Amino acid sequence: MALWEFKNLNKHGNYRTRIIHTNGALSIPGSGFGHSIFARRFKYKYEHPVMPPTIFKHNGKTYLMPIWKEVIDGTTVDDIEWVKPKPKVKQEPVIETHTSSSSADKTYKTVYYPDSGKFYCDCPGRWRAFDNRCKHIKELELKVNK
Ligand SMILES: [Zn+2]
Numbered sequence: 811m812a813l814w815e816f817k818n819l820n821k822h823g824n825y826r827t828r829i830i831h832t833n834g835a836l837s838i839p840g841s842g843f844g845h846s847i848f849a850r851r852f853k854y855k856y857e858h859p860v861m862p863p864t865i866f867k868h869n870g871k872t873y874l875m876p877i878w879k880e881v882i883d884g885t886t887v888d889d890i891e892w893v894k895p896k897p898k899v900k901q902e903p904v905i906e907t908h909t910s911s912s913s914a915d916k917t918y919k920t921v922y923y924p925d926s927g928k929f930y931c932d933c934p935g936r937w938r939a940f941d942n943r944c945k946h947i948k949e950l951e952l953k954v955n956k
Contacts, residue, residue, distance in 0.1 A: 813882070813889045815852035831884035853891040854881055863890040901925055904954060908933065908946050920946040922954050 812832055817825045829852050854874055856863040865887055866875045874881050874890060881889075901924035910916035910933070918933035929951065935944035943951075 813852040813854075813885060814849050817848040819847075829882055831882055853889055854879070854885065855893055856890050857893045857895060859894055859897065863887055863892055865890075904950065906946065906950055918946060920944075920950050922950050924954075 814830050814832060815827065816830050817827045820826050825848075856874060856877065856879075858877075861876055864875045865881075865885060866873045872881050872883050872885055873879065874885070903924070904922040906920045908918045908920060910918065918931060920929070920931040920933075922929050929943070929947040931944050931946045933944050933946060936942055936947070938944075
């Protein structure tokens, strides 16, 4: 069982598109359809992050649930392409640790926050630099902007 998107050129030279349901392989109907026929496996697109699509029959009609989209009779969940929207991933900060050049037990942390594009460093050089960008930040900038 499968759904097919089926196009054929009618006598006016226009393409007609239909979704048809077949049991087994697609059989092209007789000569009345002309010689320009296009068919491909068709799937309904369904978008939802977590709820799986289901098929529900009601009053002789077939619906794709839970969005109540009417689909052709014979549609099964195999004919549904479940598109899961990608959740926005929070980007993890980039953290570097530097040892102070004047005393080995002092370390400074340099952080880059990709979400905001901001840099942070807790070394004293940051306060000396007129633009608050110490050498660590400048180094990290070069790395992340590669
Ligand atoms: Zn620094």
